[in-house]
Amino acid sequence: MNEKKKIVQNFKSYINVSPPKNNGEKNGALQEVKPKLLNGEQVAGAAYSVVMLTPLSERDRGRLGSLFVTNYKLSFVPLEYLQGDDYGQRNHLLGTFDVPLTGVGAVWLTEGGPVRRRCLAPGGDVPAKVKGLQVVCKNMKVLTFSFANSPIGNGRKVAMALMHHAFPKRHDLLFAYEYKEPYYPTLPPEMNMFQRPGDWKRELERCECPHWRITCINGTSDAFMLTAGETLIVPSSVLDYNLMGSARHFRSGRVPIWVWGRPEGAALLRSGELLQTDQSATTESVLLEQVRRSHPKLTPPHVVYLCGNPLNTERVNALPPLSTLTAAHKKMVDLCTPTTLADFWKQDSDYYGTLEASRWLRYVAWCLAAASDAATRLHNNVTVVLQEGDGVDYCAVVSSLTQLMLDPYFRTISGFQSLVQKEWVALGHPFCDRLGLPRPGSPKEGKESTTAQVGPVFLLFLDCVWQLTERHPAAFQFTDIYLTTLWDAAHNHLFDTFLFNCPRDRELAVAKSLVQRPVWDWGEQFSEEDKALFENPLYACKNIRSPLQRLSQQPPPAPRMDLLESQWSVGAVEVWSACYERWLAPLDVGHAGRVQYHVHNVYTHRDIKRLNEKLNSLSILSSPRSNGEEATERARPPVVSRFFPFGTGGVMSSALQAPNLQPLDPEQLLDSQSLLNAPD
Amino acid sequence: MDKHNSSEILNSEFSLSKNASSDSLDSDSKSSSLNSKHGQDSPHVLGDIQLLDSEKVMSVARDVTYLCPFSGPIRGILKVTNYQLHFRPLDAAALQCTLSVPLGVVSRIEKVGGASSKGENSYGIEVFCKDMRNLRFAHKQENHSRRGIFEKLQQLAFPLSHKLPLFAFSYSEHFPEDGWHVYDPLAELRRMGVNNDMWRITRINDKYEVCDSYPSVWAVPAGANDDLLRSVAAFRSRGRIPVLAWIHPSSQATITRCSQPLVGVSGKRSREDERYIQLIMDANAQAHKVFIMDARPSANAIANKAKGGGYESEDAYQNAELVFLDIHNIHVMRESLRKLKELCFPQIDQARWFSGIEASCWLKHIKCILAGAVRIVDKVENHKTSVLVHCSDGWDRTAQLTALAMLMLDPYYRTLRGFEVLIEKEWLSFGHKFQLRIGHGDERHSDADRSPVFVQWVDCVWQLQQQFPTAFEFTERLLITIVDHLYSCRFGTFLFNTERERVKEEVKVKTVSLWSYINSRQDLYLNPLYWGPSSFGTNSPPSPYSRPQVVLVPVASLRVIKLWKALYCRWNPTMRQQDPIYQRTRELVALRAQLEAAAMAAADDHAARQHRLGLTPPRVASPHHV
Structure with missing residues (x-):
């Protein structure tokens, strides 16, 4: 009873309210709420008097408002503003209840409640009467709307608009083409976009690798690796002519190319799978020999077949085909998107079984183990060549992870963003296909669209990076909040970073007036305050010197390379709860979770910065500045809930709801019944 | 002079920070507190047996191989005291595999293999522990080499079954607080x-x-x-x-x-x-x-x-x-x-x-x-x-x-x-x-x-x-x-x-x-x-x-x-978190404390200097005085 009172003050129940009599035109007040539109954004459909159901609540609770579909987003605008609406991360472009259209994963029909009835297929029919919709977002947020109180036809109208615009048939319907706001880049200068030959040159120089050369052959009419940018780095001894000849033996023309190296000689290369042609084995060994000669010690390279060796039928410990990975991810999504509280507890009773069945974490552990192995070899100055399918999926995952484990530069925010630009954007990870967007310039459907394969490869990578940051909490400049935000931003079609399959497609689009707006300009979306949460205070404090160290003038030089050593197995990885489960209100309890460390450390870090400044001013200036503002008191960190700055802020969790526990199945407990009956 | 002063302060800070870091080292969950003498300052060499108050070595077996499930066989010396089982690897590189297991942890001890067992390391004893691990030791297959240590272990690990008192009744270390x-x-x-x-x-x-x-x-x-x-x-x-x-x-x-x-x-x-x-x-x-x-x-x-x-x-x-x-x-x-x-x-x-x-x-x-x-x-x-x-x-x-x-x-x-x-x-x-x-x-x-x-x-x-x-x-x-x-x-x-x-x-x-x-x-x-x-x-x-x-x-x-x-899972090196976040947090808090102390000392020092020079004191007092 107490609980109910607590809840009611925040959420009004509208569901059991009988629909107003005048079903045609509503009273003006309800219709006056309008979505916040961006420059170039247009409303495509609207429904009024919509109830957005409170997720995972036992009672029929929700909020009244209007639902809009625009060419950019699905937007629910509540009738009245509540205090909790401001909690956590705020996005300049999107409201609390908005989803960019490319973030919509699946749309379900409901009877107005939280229970799903039928999944709407893109391009399929929308029934004449739509009582409710449930939208499952790609970031595992679930939004449920009821049209029971809406004017007749509103539900169908908004459902049709959503199905039409959320699954566009043409690439140039994405909002990046429509957004009219001018863009002024403010990217940090140390960030490398890997767009021009000079960018690659910079990287080659940064790594101090003299035995490798830049070739621009791929930017000419002789291009052989159509999915990569114009610039490639290859062994100095290889002639462009040889490259062109060898390319036809590799899938997608992906000959081994340099991505990272160390001054001592070892380098990291990526390539596609070898085709089963007559000369392919010879071609490969010729190329590998040239790779060997690029090593000053002439150490032969180690080849890692990420999906198993194609010339060898046994594929043990290989990463799965993309379809298998997608299926694994789907099981994870199901596990993280229960729609009713009963579902939630039902899943709970078989949580680990489902986790096992999904195999997602096993693939995460495999990628990390493969990267760890490659990193150790590179650390021992052995060149590593990664080989896989088209060389754009797992190659990108393992190659990026390997570099994160070795090179401290990539553990900074700028460095990490440069790494994604290099390994994912410039080397042509097909984001457009993998995230399920229409390919540019191909309005013809059918054949083309069947070859496009979706796959959560980039998420797999982010998940692996999160595992790394958990294992080494002070090694990375960015936080898991940053990683989660990046995953959200990957589904925001206002930015061009994750919209294309390859640099070539992007150039064509730019030629046709697309304004490039990299997602890395975080100021476009977030305030300074929110951006501050991307930075890891433990990392920042590594460079702060203790009082004694202040005396010695020179800080120790940062090492060019330091290996993050760790062994990886399924037992050592965890579910990335802060990303996947952040919308599950019953878990979002105040004072809870790992985020408390982060918040605490942010405040400690502020104190440390302040004290340092004070010490500096005392030793340099003749008179100490003692302005009253300089509080010597430590500020207490605010109270946040488990999924801060995401989630619901613990507003909804009626803290004391005792779970409906099902008694354990005694047969699960024991093999022999006798123990159960043993005396207590 | 000024410099001298502050460096003195900073030196004392330094010793503070050294303590902090050594603490964080042994807060590793594996190096449990079992044999440590918290209060003791004497440097402890890794691998050496640390005897507690009234602890005595009762039996020693040389040339024993510890079959570590993670690092493979390690040769070393096995000692049994009235409190613990201690194994010291011979190879200095393997010293992190030193074992020090209180006998109270032992649940049962079994002989593995017989004098005629074939295969390397097939003859020895296995110790099953209450703390989720088993320890296998291999002995030389001659002269009943395991007998002495096995019997001593049986007796000392299960004193109540042998009408002997528990170690707690001999141990009498003094602590500042009761x-x-x-x-x-x-x-x-x-x-x-x-x-x-x-x-x-x-x-x-x-x-x-x-x-x-x-x-x-x-x-x-x-x-x-x-x-x-x-x-x-x-x-x-x-x-x-x-x-x-x-x-x-x-x-x-x-x-x-x-x-x-x-x-x-x-x-x-x-x-x-x-x-x-x-x-x-x-x-x-x-x-x-x-x-x-x-x-x-x-x-x-x-x-x-x-x-x-x-x-x-x-x-x-x-x-x-x-x-x-x-x-x-x-x-x-x-x-x-x-x-x-x-x-x-x-x-x-x-x-x-x-x-x-x-x-x-x-x-x-x-x-x-x-x-x-x-x-x-x-x-x-x-x-x-x-x-x-x-x-x-x-x-x-x-x-x-x-x-x-x-x-x-x-x-x-x-x-x-x-x-x-x-x-x-x-x-x-x-x-x-x-x-x-x-x-x-x-x-x-x-x-x-x-x-x-x-x-x-x-x-x-x-x-x-x-x-x-x-x-x-x-x-x-x-x-x-x-x-x-x-x-x-x-x-x-x-x-x-x-x-x-x-x-x-x-x-x-x-x-x-x-x-x-x-x-x-x-x-x-x-x-x-x-x-x-x-x-x-x-x-x-x-x-x-x-x-x-x-x-x-x-x-x-x-x-x-x-x-x-x-x-x-603490015995498994692949499962241990290498860098627990709370340890880093502690270091951060320690750093803040050092800086706070240093800032305070520097401010005092500065005020004193101002005073000596006959200047007005800095306006730290409340503005009402003006």
Whole structure:
């Protein structure tokens, strides 16, 4: 009873309210709420008097408002503003209840409640009467709307608009083409976009690798690796002519190319799978020999077949085909998107079984183990060549992870963003296909669209990076909040970073007036305050010197390379709860979770910065500045809930709801019944 | 001159920081506290045996190979003392594989292979431990090389089976604080405001005659006289009548604990018992009801009727509501942890890790216990209703539930000292049978009375810590240290079954308390994130609870309940977290403290200099002076 009172003050129940009599035109007040539109954004459909159901609540609770579909987003605008609406991360472009259209994963029909009835297929029919919709977002947020109180036809109208615009048939319907706001880049200068030959040159120089050369052959009419940018780095001894000849033996023309190296000689290369042609084995060994000669010690390279060796039928410990990975991810999504509280507890009773069945974490552990192995070899100055399918999926995952484990530069925010630009954007990870967007310039459907394969490869990578940051909490400049935000931003079609399959497609689009707006300009979306949460205070404090160290003038030089050593197995990885489960209100309890460390450390870090400044001013200036503002008191960190700055802020969790526990199945407990009956 | 001054300050800071970093090094969960002498400053060489006070080497075996499941065979010297088994690798590079295992941890010892066994390292001994690991040693296959050490081990690891005293009775290291004074039942009751109008302290059990497994001091409803208490004792299994565990500082709702009523198949009733429960309800003016939480599954409770036990019928007990919490018995828990051990040690099965966790049911049991405690907390805190908790005997599941609920309700128990008090009170004084459940010094390893009930409770505490990182004054390190010394037999704390036995054996006189050891180096266990007032004095009145997070309500969902890898998987190097975040946080806090001290010293120094130069003092004073 107490609980109910607590809840009611925040959420009004509208569901059991009988629909107003005048079903045609509503009273003006309800219709006056309008979505916040961006420059170039247009409303495509609207429904009024919509109830957005409170997720995972036992009672029929929700909020009244209007639902809009625009060419950019699905937007629910509540009738009245509540205090909790401001909690956590705020996005300049999107409201609390908005989803960019490319973030919509699946749309379900409901009877107005939280229970799903039928999944709407893109391009399929929308029934004449739509009582409710449930939208499952790609970031595992679930939004449920009821049209029971809406004017007749509103539900169908908004459902049709959503199905039409959320699954566009043409690439140039994405909002990046429509957004009219001018863009002024403010990217940090140390960030490398890997767009021009000079960018690659910079990287080659940064790594101090003299035995490798830049070739621009791929930017000419002789291009052989159509999915990569114009610039490639290859062994100095290889002639462009040889490259062109060898390319036809590799899938997608992906000959081994340099991505990272160390001054001592070892380098990291990526390539596609070898085709089963007559000369392919010879071609490969010729190329590998040239790779060997690029090593000053002439150490032969180690080849890692990420999906198993194609010339060898046994594929043990290989990463799965993309379809298998997608299926694994789907099981994870199901596990993280229960729609009713009963579902939630039902899943709970078989949580680990489902986790096992999904195999997602096993693939995460495999990628990390493969990267760890490659990193150790590179650390021992052995060149590593990664080989896989088209060389754009797992190659990108393992190659990026390997570099994160070795090179401290990539553990900074700028460095990490440069790494994604290099390994994912410039080397042509097909984001457009993998995230399920229409390919540019191909309005013809059918054949083309069947070859496009979706796959959560980039998420797999982010998940692996999160595992790394958990294992080494002070090694990375960015936080898991940053990683989660990046995953959200990957589904925001206002930015061009994750919209294309390859640099070539992007150039064509730019030629046709697309304004490039990299997602890395975080100021476009977030305030300074929110951006501050991307930075890891433990990392920042590594460079702060203790009082004694202040005396010695020179800080120790940062090492060019330091290996993050760790062994990886399924037992050592965890579910990335802060990303996947952040919308599950019953878990979002105040004072809870790992985020408390982060918040605490942010405040400690502020104190440390302040004290340092004070010490500096005392030793340099003749008179100490003692302005009253300089509080010597430590500020207490605010109270946040488990999924801060995401989630619901613990507003909804009626803290004391005792779970409906099902008694354990005694047969699960024991093999022999006798123990159960043993005396207590 | 100025420089000289400040560098002096900074030097002292430096020594501070050195300490901090060495602390953080040994806070690694694997280098457990088992053999460390906290207070000792002498440098310790890795691999060397560190003898405790009155510890003697009893047997040495050279040329032994430790078959490490992670690093492969390691040759070295095996020593057995009256306290520990110690293995020192010969190769300096393998020194991190040095073993130092208190003999109390040993559950059984077996010979492996015979004199004629074929194959390398096939002849030797295997030591099975209570702390989730097994140790294999290979000996030379000649002259019965293992015999001496095997016999010595048998004798020293199981002293009680050989009519020898436990090590705790020879060990007498002196600590600055005597941990036996940590818990004073009267002071703890006074903290909760007893005596008061509703509850009185009785010494009816002073000689342990009413109930031999209860403490000597009880708090009971003021309306219950000693005769009534005696009659109730006759109706409760082993005389364990309902007595006060905790009382809510504002609502007067209480948690009381007891054993099952002796209802039997015929459904016996006791007017006295019914009246007594009514008195417990009446002691709380806020509610017209009392909840009886029976920790067992209802089927078990019914089955107990056949053995003369049972549960309260709602017909007989007016205004009482009976709830079964579905927590299984000690045998089920033992089996569950056994499965977990198979999963965690030595190697984990990559292909079946999660399903293995599922099949062990360990986390489901943890969930059940947490959910049960949450229900108690809900009734006491939100409904202001008193709760009576029992299981069969009221010393296993009951202790888990009351101690856990109290931890959630009362922030005092979340301080280091309060936690010690909680264990002393709910576990030790109320007679959780540590001797039977752990089997100290006893070779009967398959005794059906053994069960990890206390460890399971510590796991639940860990789950709370994980869920609420700012709520506890201490870290997981304290919990691991407690579990280590639960087995080690170095301290007297966890010896014997009841308070009565401990008094009879003069444990407080003849042994050292674990709390003496822990309290001598509290800094090792403190949580840098702790949000509480720096201390809850034992003498202070029940605090008004102004802190934002007084009551902890954990989420009893498997999405949040985790496997405690730092305890169960700590021997496996691939599972250990290399860089726990709280360690880094501690370093950060230490850095802040150094800077604060340095800033203060520098400011003083600066002010002094200004003063000497005859300048006006800096305007640190209040502006009113101007």
